Every structure is written in structure tokens, then in C-alpha cells.
Amino acid sequence: MATTAANLPGQSLKPFVLGSIGIHLAILVYLVGAGWWAYTHQGENWGGPGGSITVGVVGSVPAIPLPRPEVVSPNRVVDESKGLFKSEPKAPPKPPPDAVPIPKFEKNKPPKIISRPSKVLENPTPPPENAVPYGGGGTPSIPVTSFAMGAGNTQAGLGFTGVGGGDFGSRFSWYVQAVQRRISSNWLQSTVDPSVAYAPRVVVTFTILRDGTVTNVQITQRSNNYSVDSSAVRAVNASSPLDRLPAGYSGSSVNVEFYFDFHR
Amino acid sequence: MTQTWRFLSVAIVSAAWAALFSAQPAAAQDWFKTGTGLGVSKVRLAVPDTVAKSTFGPPLPKVFHDVLWADLEYSGVVDMVSPSFYPLSDPGQPGDLKAQDWSAAPANAYMVAYGSLSLDNSGMAFAGYLSQVNNPSAPIALQKIYRGQPTEQDARQLAHRFADDIIAVLSGGQPGIAQTQIAFVSGRTGNKEIWVMDYDGANQHQITHLNSISLTPRWSPDATRIAFTCYVPFRGVTSAQICIYSTASNRLIAFPRFRGTNSSPAWSPDGQQLAFMSSINGDPAIYEARADGTHLHRVTFGAGVATSPVWNPKTGKQIVFVSDRAGDPALYLSDADGSNAQKIDLPDMGYVIDPSWSPNGQLLAFSWRRPSGNYDIYVMDIVSHQLVELTKDEARNERPSWAPDGRHLVFESTRTGTRQIWTMLADGSEPRQLTFQGQSESPSWSQR
Numbered sequence: 001m002a003t004t005a006a007n008l009p010g011q012s013l014k015p016f017v018l019g020s021i022g023i024h025l026a027i028l029v030y031l032v033g034a035g036w037w038a039y040t041h042q043g044e045n046w047g048g049p050g051g052s053i054t055v056g057v058v059g060s061v062p063a064i065p066l067p068r069p070e071v072v073s074p075n076r077v078v079d080e081s082k083g084l085f086k087s088e089p090k091a092p093p094k095p096p097p098d099a100v101p102i103p104k105f106e107k108n109k110p111p112k113i114i115s116r117p118s119k120v121l122e123n124p125t126p127p128p129e130n131a132v133p134y135g136g137g138g139t140p141s142i143p144v145t146s147f148a149m150g151a152g153n154t155q156a157g158l159g160f161t162g163v164g165g166g167d168f169g170s171r172f173s174w175y176v177q178a179v180q181r182r183i184s185s186n187w188l189q190s191t192v193d194p195s196v197a198y199a200p201r202v203v204v205t206f207t208i209l210r211d212g213t214v215t216n217v218q219i220t221q222r223s224n225n226y227s228v229d230s231s232a233v234r235a236v237n238a239s240s241p242l243d244r245l246p247a248g249y250s251g252s253s254v255n256v257e258f259y260f261d262f263h264r
Numbered sequence: 265m266t267q268t269w270r271f272l273s274v275a276i277v278s279a280a281w282a283a284l285f286s287a288q289p290a291a292a293q294d295w296f297k298t299g300t301g302l303g304v305s306k307v308r309l310a311v312p313d314t315v316a317k318s319t320f321g322p323p324l325p326k327v328f329h330d331v332l333w334a335d336l337e338y339s340g341v342v343d344m345v346s347p348s349f350y351p352l353s354d355p356g357q358p359g360d361l362k363a364q365d366w367s368a369a370p371a372n373a374y375m376v377a378y379g380s381l382s383l384d385n386s387g388m389a390f391a392g393y394l395s396q397v398n399n400p401s402a403p404i405a406l407q408k409i410y411r412g413q414p415t416e417q418d419a420r421q422l423a424h425r426f427a428d429d430i431i432a433v434l435s436g437g438q439p440g441i442a443q444t445q446i447a448f449v450s451g452r453t454g455n456k457e458i459w460v461m462d463y464d465g466a467n468q469h470q471i472t473h474l475n476s477i478s479l480t481p482r483w484s485p486d487a488t489r490i491a492f493t494c495y496v497p498f499r500g501v502t503s504a505q506i507c508i509y510s511t512a513s514n515r516l517i518a519f520p521r522f523r524g525t526n527s528s529p530a531w532s533p534d535g536q537q538l539a540f541m542s543s544i545n546g547d548p549a550i551y552e553a554r555a556d557g558t559h560l561h562r563v564t565f566g567a568g569v570a571t572s573p574v575w576n577p578k579t580g581k582q583i584v585f586v587s588d589r590a591g592d593p594a595l596y597l598s599d600a601d602g603s604n605a606q607k608i609d610l611p612d613m614g615y616v617i618d619p620s621w622s623p624n625g626q627l628l629a630f631s632w633r634r635p636s637g638n639y640d641i642y643v644m645d646i647v648s649h650q651l652v653e654l655t656k657d658e659a660r661n662e663r664p665s666w667a668p669d670g671r672h673l674v675f676e677s678t679r680t681g682t683r684q685i686w687t688m689l690a691d692g693s694e695p696r697q698l699t700f701q702g703q704s705e706s707p708s709w710s711q712r
Contacts, residue, residue, distance in 0.1 A: 168294040171402050174375060174434065177307070180298045181341070182436025187300060188626055190648040201299075212437055238624070243437035248403030251294050259299030 168254055172246045179208070179242055183258060187235035192262060193227040199262040200224070202232045208254045214240035223262070232260040306343035307434050310366055310373035310397075311336060314390075315356030317382035324419045325381045328390065331420045334464060335427035335442040336377070338696070340671045340689050341435045345373045356380035358393055358407075363400040373397055375405065377430055381419075388414040392426045394433060406433050420466060441667045445710045446674055447471075447481040447490050448685050452702030458492055458509065463667070463687070463709070465698030472509060472516075476502075480528045480706055484535050484555075485577075487712040488512045491519075491529035491538060506540055508555075520557035524548075530573045531555075532600075533580040539563065541571040550585050550602070563602035569593075572618060575600065577711075578625025584608070586617050595619055595630060597646075608644075610651070618663045622670050623711065627690075629654075629664040629673055641675055643690065654692035665709045666690075674698075674707040 169176055192199075203221035206214050217236050222229055236258065245254060311333055314325040336342050349371040355361040355378045366373045379392035394406035410425055412418030424442035431440030441463055450459045453470065458481045461468040472478050474494060481492040494507035504525045508517040524543035531538060535555065542551045545562070548569045553560040564570040568589040576582040581600050586593050590607060593615045598605035610616060614634040621628055628646055633639045639660040643652045655661040659679035666673055667687075674687045677695075683703045688695040 169296045170399065172405075173399060173402070174307070174396050174405050176296050176298055178434055178436035180300075180436075181434075182438060184300050186624070188647075190626075190645050190650065194648070203299075239436065241437055243433055246403065246405060247407075249294075255295045257295065257297035259297070261300055 168249065168251075172249060175243070175246055179239075179256065180258075182239045182242060183235050186238040187260065188231060189262065189264070191227070191231050191234070192264075193225070196225055196228060196262070197264045199228040202229055202260045202262070203257055204232050204236050204260070205255060205257050206236055208242055208245060208256060210245050210252055212241040212244040214242060220257070221259075228260070228262050231262075235260070306341060308345055308372060308374045309336060309342045309430075309434075310345040310350060310371060310376045312347075312350055312354040312376070312378050315354050315378075315380040317356065317380045320381070320383070320414070322416060324388070324414060324416065327416055328381055328419045328423045331423035331464075332377070332427050335424060335440070336430065338464070338672075338689075338694065339427070339431050339440060339442075339669075341431055345371055354378070357391070358395060358404060361393075361395055361397070363395070363397040367397040375434075377426075379426070383414055386411065388412050388418065388422070390422050390426065392429075394430055406430065417467070420462075424462075435669075438669055441669050441672060441709075444668060444712065445483075445487070446665075446685065446687075446698070446707050447483055447710070448676075448699070448704050448707040449479055449481065450699065450702055450704045452704075458490060459704075460490075460511070461698065465685075465696075468699070471511070471514070474507075478507070482529055482531060482708050483710040484531045485533055485711050486535055487710040489517065490708075491531065493527040493529070506538065506557075518557075522560070528572050530575055530583075532575045533577045539573040539575065539583060541569075541573070550583070552600075563600075564596075564598070564605065565602065566605065570596075574619050574621050576625050577621055577623050584619045584621065584628060586619065593617055595628070608649075610644075620664050620666055620673075622666045622690075623668055624670050627666075627670075629666060631662040631664065631675075641673065641692075652692070654688065654690075655695075656692075663706050665707050667709045668711040672709075674709050676705045676707060 200223040201221060202219065202223045204217060205220050206217040208214060214236060217233060219229055219233065245251075311329070314329045314332075316325040333344070337344050351362065351365040351371070353360070353362075355376070357380065361376065361378065365371070366376050375394060375396050377392070377394050379390055381388065381390050383389075388411070390410045392406070392408055392410065393404055395404050396402045406429060408426070408429060410422040412422050421443075427442040428440035431442070432438065444463045445460050446463055447458060447460050449456050450468075450470075451457075455475050456477045456479065457470055457474065458472040458478050459468055459470050471490075472492075472494075474496060476497075477495040479493040481490050483490055488511055490509045490511065492507055492509065493504050495502050495504055496507070498521060503521075504527045505521050506519050506526050506529050508519050509515070510517050522542055522544050524546075525548065526540055526542045526544075529538050529540040537552055538555055539550055539552045541548050543549075544551070547567070548571060549562055549566075550564040550570045550573045551560055552563050563573075563583070564585065564587065566587060566589040568587060570585050570587040570589075573583050573585040576584075582597060583600055584595055584597050587596050588594070592613065594610075595608040595616050596605050597608055608616075608628075610632070612634050614632055616630055616632050618631040619628055620630070622643075626646060627643050629641060629643045631639050632642050638658060639662055640656065641654045641661045641664045643654055644650065654673070655675075655677070657677070657679045659677055660683075661675055661677045661679075664673045664675040671690050672687055673690055674685060676683055677686045678684075679686075680697065683705050684697055685699045685704045685707045686695050686697050
């Protein structure tokens with residue numbers, strides 16, 4: 001019979017094993033019980049004696065000027081991405097100009113004063129006896145004629161021309177005045193936009209036929225303001241028919257350039 | 265308008281002249297160039313006495329000259345040179361005219377209107393001339409012979425025709441008013457009847473003999489008919505109706521009778537339609553019908569009274585009438601069929617009555633009794649609503665009517681104590697009394 005080696009007669013380990021197991025079990029129970037007890041009574045003793053203070057999360061407190069948190073927003077002006085603009089390559093440096101310094105005036109001679117008497121200014125010949133005194137000649141007979149408005153004096157007032165050998169203006173100045181009077185009186189400045197105080201000149205051309213009908217009305221120079229331009233055209237159209245062309249005039253029609261200066 | 269012209273200097277004009285030189289097209293056609301703002305002034309016209317080439321019993325040359333002078337002076341286009349500045353000799357024909365005498369100081373005339381009156385087998389003839397004297401080489405502007413009978417009536421008529429031709433030449437084609445007539449209501453016979461006179465107050469004659477009340481005459485646009493309000497009994501009932509009198513045939517033209525009160529007719533500019541106030545359906549409203557009275561239809565539908573219609577003489581597409589739907593009588597502007605009626609607001613309260621539209625369609629003349637208590641004639645620009653007060657009397661001034669040249673107005677006024685017909689220029693100047701007998705009212709100026 002092979003006997004177990006460690007068993008010594010006379011000494012039994014049984015009470016010691018049982019005692020160890022019992023102490024282990026007791027510790028285990030204590031640990032479980034304490035944990036279960038702590039789990040059900042958690043946080044009770046926090047905050048020290050006398051109870052706890054509730055603490056909440058603070059979002060914003062009025063009357064305390066807190067700095068705003070920095071929010072980074074994408075910057076549209078300057079960002080790291082490459083733009084569509086391509087900067088031009090640097091131009092090569094320009095060559096220096098061929099400049100020559102201006103020479104100084106040195107010892108400039110003053111010009112000679114001619115002291116000879118003038119033949120024209122100092123020896124005037126007396127005017128011939130049949131000369132017309134200045135300002136009294138009346139209407140000159142030149143191809144481009146002018147006529148003057150104003151009674152009794154050919155120098156006063158304004159002048160205008162007739163081209164192409166036409167002397168309509170000088171021969172029939174009363175007709176021109178009548179046309180001007182009629183169109184001016186038909187120009188209704190109250191129909192112009194009230195916000196316009198001044199407009200550049202509008203020039204309207206038209207043709208007067210033999211019987212006085214006004215045709216071919218066109219704007220040759222605009223004032224760039226629609227209401228002024230259209231009031232000018234309306235004034236011309238409202239004046240048709242004008243008086244028939246003078247009997248002493250042999251042409252079949254006359255062209256007129258009429259300008260309107262609007263000034264409120 | 266005249267202020268702007270006055271302030272533009274010659275410097276601008278000569279700059280325009282210099283620019284013109286460089287900008288002329290090389291056309292073979294005759295040209296002239298002119299423009300606004302050049303100091304448009306009235307023409308200085310001298311009218312010497314009419315030369316008599318025959319011996320006249322009645323002083324017809326003097327009558328002729330006086331009428332011609334008055335016509336030209338009242339036209340508003342001409343600045344008459346005073347006779348004390350004239351040279352001593354009166355020209356009768358172009359050969360007699362010494363231009364330098366007339367164009368030099370003190371006369372300083374721009375044109376001279378002259379002529380001679382003579383008798384021949386067919387009656388009386390006037391040879392008239394209009395010459396420009398500051399440019400003696402210019403051809404004569406107007407030369408014409410006028411014929412008539414050697415009576416004072418015809419002498420006036422020839423003078424009116426010559427004056428009209430002169431005004432047509434000097435105003436660029438606009439006809440003068442010397443041959444127009446004014447229709448009015450006069451009670452001098454005991455009953456209010458329609459009378460007609462020349463525009464200067466001469467030749468007043470009665471045209472209706474209805475022996476009842478006739479009111480509100482209006483000339484048709486072609487001056488052949490006068491529409492007025494007549495009170496003619498029919499089957500024992502006397503009511504206000506529209507009557508039409510033909511001056512061509514000198515009798516009344518048929519126009520239907522309608523129920524109620526029908527008054528204040530107004531002709532459309534084409535002469536085809538009549539607008540008038542009628543109370544056919546109870547409320548006095550504006551109705552329109554054809555000139556023969558057919559196709560009657562109502563045009564205004566507001567509350568209260570609507571009366572005194574007047575058409576836009578330029579377009580014929582709008583009417584202005586008087587209505588008290590807002591309390592006091594006020595002017596309303598609407599389309600010719602009555603749509604889009606809107607009140608014409610004025611800057612003060614009061615009664616506004618008797619509208620009359622100017623021939624160019626831009627101005628409205630009316631009579632306005634403001635809270636100060638006086639009836640005065642006002643002219644208003646339709647577009648900008650700018651107002652001008654023309655009469656400033658303490659008397660009642662009512663019922664204005666425009667002349668066809670748009671430069672004169674005829675109206676009734678009580679400034680002499682009795683109600684009479686007056687004319688004036690459209691700026692309120694030169695009032696002239698035309699009637700002196702009895703009471704005269706409600707004038708209408710013919711458009712031809």
C-alpha cells in the first residue's frame with residue numbers, strides 16, 4: 001500500500017481548511033454587501049456636512065459680460081485657396097529714356113526792336129469819299145447771308161444763315177419770325193418731367209412745303225432727356241400747318257432747323 | 265414762358281451762330297435756322313390811314329381803318345406803333361411807301377399794313393398790302409384785293425378779313441378771330457332769347473323768337489349750328505329741352521324731347537355727338553347722344569347732380585363736368601364714355617362751375633367761388649394743375665368761353681352793376697365790354 005506522502009498520522013488539516021474557507025467567504029460577503037449598500041446610497045455624503053449644493057451647468061449669466069467664444073468663420077476675402085485671378089508676370093524694366101537736359105539760357109540776346117515807322121498804321125490814307133462808314137452799310141450781299149431780328153436796325157439781334165445760295169432768311173425774315181412765334185407758343189413746357197430743371201439743346205429739323213404743311217420732322221440733336229425731346233417734337237407737330245410759303249419765294253419747300261433750350 | 269426767353273443773352277445766340285457755321289450741311293435747298301429763347305417779341309406794326317381812291321359818301325375808309333386797327337390791336341400778336349410817330353403821307357400802294365421813313369426812329373416799325381379803298385362797277389374793293397420796312401429789298405409779305413358792297417357792314421367785314429390774313433401771316437398760320445362770332449343770351453326784349461354778335465360786339469342780332477326762356481347756347485365746331493336749352497310747352501307741359509338752331513338755314517332743327525329736365529348741351533369736337541345734363545332717370549346726370557338725338561346713353565353714375573359737360577376739343581376722348589357728389593360743386597375729369605372719373609382737386613374750398621376747355625387741349629377755364637365769397641375766372645393747366653387767377657374784381661365773373669386762337673376769353677360779369685358780356689386776353693389783361701343793354705349772359709365763342 002502506497003501511502004500518500006504528506007499525510008502525517010496524528011495531524012489532520014481539516015479544521016484549518018474549513019476555517020480558511022469560512023474566512024474567505026466572510027470577506028466575500030462583506031465585499032458584496034458593501035458594494036450593494038454603496039450602490040443604493042450613492043452620493044449621500046458628498047458635499048460635506050449640512051447637505052449638498054446643486055450645481056447646474058451655466059450657459060449664460062445675465063449682467064456678467066462674458067467674452068464671446070471665438071467662432072471661426074470662413075473668410076471670403078482672404079482664404080488659402082487659389083483664386084481665378086492670375087497676376088500678370090512682372091514687366092521687364094523699361095530702358096532709361098533718352099533724355100537730354102534742357103540747356104540753360106545763357107547770355108540770350110534781346111530781340112531787336114524795329115523802330116521803323118509802320119506804313120499802314122502811321123500813314124493812314126483818308127477813306128475815299130464814297131466809302132460806307134463802319135456800321136452803316138446795311139445787309140451785305142454775300143452768298144452766305146444773315147438776317148437780323150429787331151426793328152429798324154440790321155445790326156441788332158441774332159443772325160442765322162441760309163446755305164446753298166439760299167437767302168430765305170434775309171428776304172422773308174417775317175416768315176421766319178412767324179414760324180418761331182408759332183412753334184414757341186405751341187411748346188408746352190409744362191409737359192416736361194417736373195424733375196428736369198435744365199436740358200441741353202434739342203435741335204429738330206423739318207421741311208415746310210409750299211402750302212405750309214410740316215413734314216419730315218426729325219431730331220438731329222438730342223438732349224438725352226426723353227420728355228424734353230418729345231415735347232419739342234410735339235411742339236413742331238402741333239404747329240402744322242404753318243402759313244403757306246411766301247409768294248415771292250420760288251422754291252417748293254424750305255428746310256428749318258429749330259432748336260429748343262429748356263430752362264425751368 | 266416769357267421769363268425764360270427774356271433771360272437768355274445774345275452771347276448764347278452768337279455761340280449758336282458760330283457753331284452753325286461749322287455744322288451746315290451742303291444742301292442745295294434753302295434753309296433757315298431759329299429757335300426758342302431768342303426773345304420772341306411782338307411784331308411792331310404800323311397801320312396808317314386807309315387811302316380813299318374814290319369819293320365816299322359815308323366815311324367808309326375811316327370805318328375800315330378803325331375796325332382794322334381794333335382787330336390788330338386786340339389780337340395779342342402785334343405791337344401797334346402809335347399814329348403820332350407816323351410820317352405824314354399815307355401810302356396807298358407799294359410805290360408810295362418810303363420804307364426808311366417807317367423803319368427809322370421814332371416809328372421803328374418792322375412792318376406796315378396799308379392799302380386803298382375804291383369804288384368800281386361791282387361795288388367796293390380794298391387793295392391791301394403788308395410790307396416789311398426794315399429790309400426794303402424784301403418782297404411784299406401779303407398783297408390781296410377784297411371785294412364787297414359799299415356799306416358799313418361790308419366795310420367792317422373787309423377789314424376783318426384783312427386783319428385775319430395779317431394775323432395768319434404774323435403768327436405762322438394760326439387763323440385770326442376777327443371773323444368769329446359770339447352767341448349769348450339777352451333779355452332785352454322781355455324774354456331771354458339767343459342773340460349773336462361779332463366778336464367785337466358789333467352787329468348784335470336776335471336769332472331765336474321762341475317767346476320763352478332760352479339758355480346756355482353752344483356753337484357747333486363747324487359754326488353752322490347752335491345748341492341751347494329751351495323751355496317750350498308741349499301738351500301743356502313746359503320743361504327744359506335741348507334745341508338746335510341752324511345758322512345756315514335760320515331755323516330750328518329737330519331734336520327729340522326727353523323726360524325731365526335737359527340742359528347745358530356740349531358738342532364733341534367732330535360735331536357728331538352732344539353731351540348734356542338730363543334727369544330722365546331721376547338724378548341729373550350727363551347723357552350723350554348723336555347730334556340727331558339717337559343713341560342716348562348715360563355717362564355719369566355718381567350720386568348727386570352732374571351738369572355742364574365740356575369735351576376735350578383736341579382729342580374728343582375726355583370730358584370735364586361739374587358734380588356735387590362730394591359736397592360742393594367741383595370739377596371731374598373722365599373719359600368720354602364716363603369711365604375713370606376723377607375729381608380735379610383745387611387748393612381751396614368753394615364752388616367750381618362752368619368749365620371751358622381751350623382749343624389746344626391744355627388749359628381749363630372755370631369760374632370759382634372761393635370762401636372769400638367772390639366768383640372769379642381761373643385758368644388751370646390740365647397737366648400740371650397750375651392755376652392763374654384772371655379776374656380780381658368784387659363782381660361775379662362766370663361762364664368763360666375760349667376763342668379759337670386760344671388767346672382770348674369771353675365771359676359774363678356784373679362789374680358794371682348789370683350782367684354783361686366781356687372779353688379779355690387769356691392772361692386777364694385788356695377786358696372789353698361788348699354788350700350794354702339789358703342783361704346779357706352765357707356767351708359762347710364760335711370756333712370758326
